[in-house]
Amino acid sequence: MISEETLVQQLKQKETQAQSFEVLINTYKERLYWHIRRIVLDHDDTDDVLQNTFIKVFRNIEGFKGDSKLYSWMYRIATNEALTFLKSKSKKMGLSDVELQDRMIGNLEADVYFEGDAIQLKLQKAIAALPEKQKLVFNMKYFQELKYEEISEILETSVGGLKASYHLAVKKIEASLKED
Amino acid sequence: MDKKYKKQDFKTPEGYLDHFTERMRQKLSEEEIHLPEQDGFEVPKDYFENLNEKIVQKIQDNETKVVKLNPYKKYFYAAASIAAVLLVVFGLRLSKEEEFTFGDLANSDLENYLENNDLGLSSYEIAEVVPVEELEINDILENQINDENIIEYLDNTVDDVDELNIEFDEYEQ
Numbered sequence: 001m002i003s004e005e006t007l008v009q010q011l012k013q014k015e016t017q018a019q020s021f022e023v024l025i026n027t028y029k030e031r032l033y034w035h036i037r038r039i040v041l042d043h044d045d046t047d048d049v050l051q052n053t054f055i056k057v058f059r060n061i062e063g064f065k066g067d068s069k070l071y072s073w074m075y076r077i078a079t080n081e082a083l084t085f086l087k088s089k090s091k092k093m094g095l096s097d098v099e100l101q102d103r104m105i106g107n108l109e110a111d112v113y114f115e116g117d118a119i120q121l122k123l124q125k126a127i128a129a130l131p132e133k134q135k136l137v138f139n140m141k142y143f144q145e146l147k148y149e150e151i152s153e154i155l156e157t158s159v160g161g162l163k164a165s166y167h168l169a170v171k172k173i174e175a176s177l178k179e180d
Numbered sequence: 181m182d183k184k185y186k187k188q189d190f191k192t193p194e195g196y197l198d199h200f201t202e203r204m205r206q207k208l209s210e211e212e213i214h215l216p217e218q219d220g221f222e223v224p225k226d227y228f229e230n231l232n233e234k235i236v237q238k239i240q241d242n243e244t245k246v247v248k249l250n251p252y253k254k255y256f257y258a259a260a261s262i263a264a265v266l267l268v269v270f271g272l273r274l275s276k277e278e279e280f281t282f283g284d285l286a287n288s289d290l291e292n293y294l295e296n297n298d299l300g301l302s303s304y305e306i307a308e309v310v311p312v313e314e315l316e317i318n319d320i321l322e323n324q325i326n327d328e329n330i331i332e333y334l335d336n337t338v339d340d341v342d343e344l345n346i347e348f349d350e351y352e353q
Contacts, residue, residue: 054235119216121220
C-alpha cells in the first residue's frame with residue numbers, strides 16, 4: 001500500500017489524478033461508509049452522503065495542506081456531510097432533530113438492510129438518544145474500533161474529553177438496555 | 181468458620197453462607213450488560229464493487245454543471261459589491277438630518293399650486309422671471325407641434341420648399 005503522502009501528491013497531479021483517486025476510494029470506501037451509515041442509518045442516504053464526501057475530497061484535495069492526516073481529514077468531511085444531511089432532512093420534513101431520530105429508528109424496523117435483532121434495535125434506540133458528540137464517539141470507538149488519538153484528530157477534541165464522552169455514552173446505553 | 185463470628189447471637193437461614201458465593205456470581209452476571217458486538221446493518225450485494233464508477237460518473241456530471249455556472253459568478257460578485265456601496269452611500273445620506281429645500285418640492289405640486297391660485301402677476305412680470313431664451317414653443321402651446329406637423333404645414337402652404345433653405349439631410353430617414 002502506498003503512503004498517504006504519495007497518494008496526496010498523486011491526487012494533486014493531473015496525470016496521476018484519476019488512477020490515484022480510485023486507489024483512494026478503494027482504500028476508504030468501506031470505512032467511511034460504515035462511519036456515515038451509523039450516523040444516517042439508512043443505506044440509500046448513506047450512499048448519497050458517501051458519494052458527496054468523495055466528491056468534496058476530490059474537489060478540495062488541492063487545498064489539502066497535510067496539517068492533519070488524510071484519513072482524518074476525510075472522516076471529518078464525512079462527519080460534516082452526514083450531520084448536514086440530517087439537518088437539511090429534518091428541515092425539509094419540518095421535524096425537530098429528536099423527531100427525526102425517532103422516525104429514523106422507526107424506519108429501521110422495516111429496513112431491508114437492517115438485520116438486527118431486538119437487542120440490536122434497542123441498542124440503536126439507545127445510541128439515537130445520546131447527544132451528538134457522544135453518539136459519534138461511541139460509534140467510532142465501539143464499532144469502528146478507532147483509537148482515541150485518531151478520534152481526537154477527526155473530531156478535534158482532546159483525548160481526555162473523548163474518554164469522558166465515551167464513558168458517559170456507555171453508561172447511558174447500558175442503563176437504557178437494562179430498562180424494559 | 182471463624183470462631184469470633186460464631187459466638188454472635190444472630191442466626192442465618194440454613195445453608196445461607198454456603199450458597200452465597202454461587203448466588204453472588206449469578207447476580208453479577210445478571211448485572212453485566214453485554215452490548216452486541218454487531219450493529220445489524222447490512223449492505224446491498226455488490227454495492228462496494230460498483231461504487232467507484234458511480235462516484236467518478238457523478239464528478240464528471242458535476243464538472244459540466246460547474247462550467248456552465250461559472251461565468252455568472254463574477255457578475256454576482258460585481259452586483260453584490262455595487263449594491264453594498266449604494267447601500268452605504270444612501271444609508272449615510274439617510275442618516276443625516278436633511279433640511280427641507282425648495283428643490284425638494286415635486287414639480288407637479290408646484291404646477292398644481294400655480295394653476296389653482298391667482299398669483300396676480302401680469303404677463304410682463306412673468307416675462308421678467310421666466311427666461312424667454314430657454315422657452316420653446318411647445319412649453320406654451322396646449323396642442324403640441326412636432327416636426328411632422330410643421331413639414332405637413334409647409335408642404336400644404338409653401339409652393340417652393342427649396343426657398344425655405346431647409347437642410348433636408350436632417351429630415352431624411
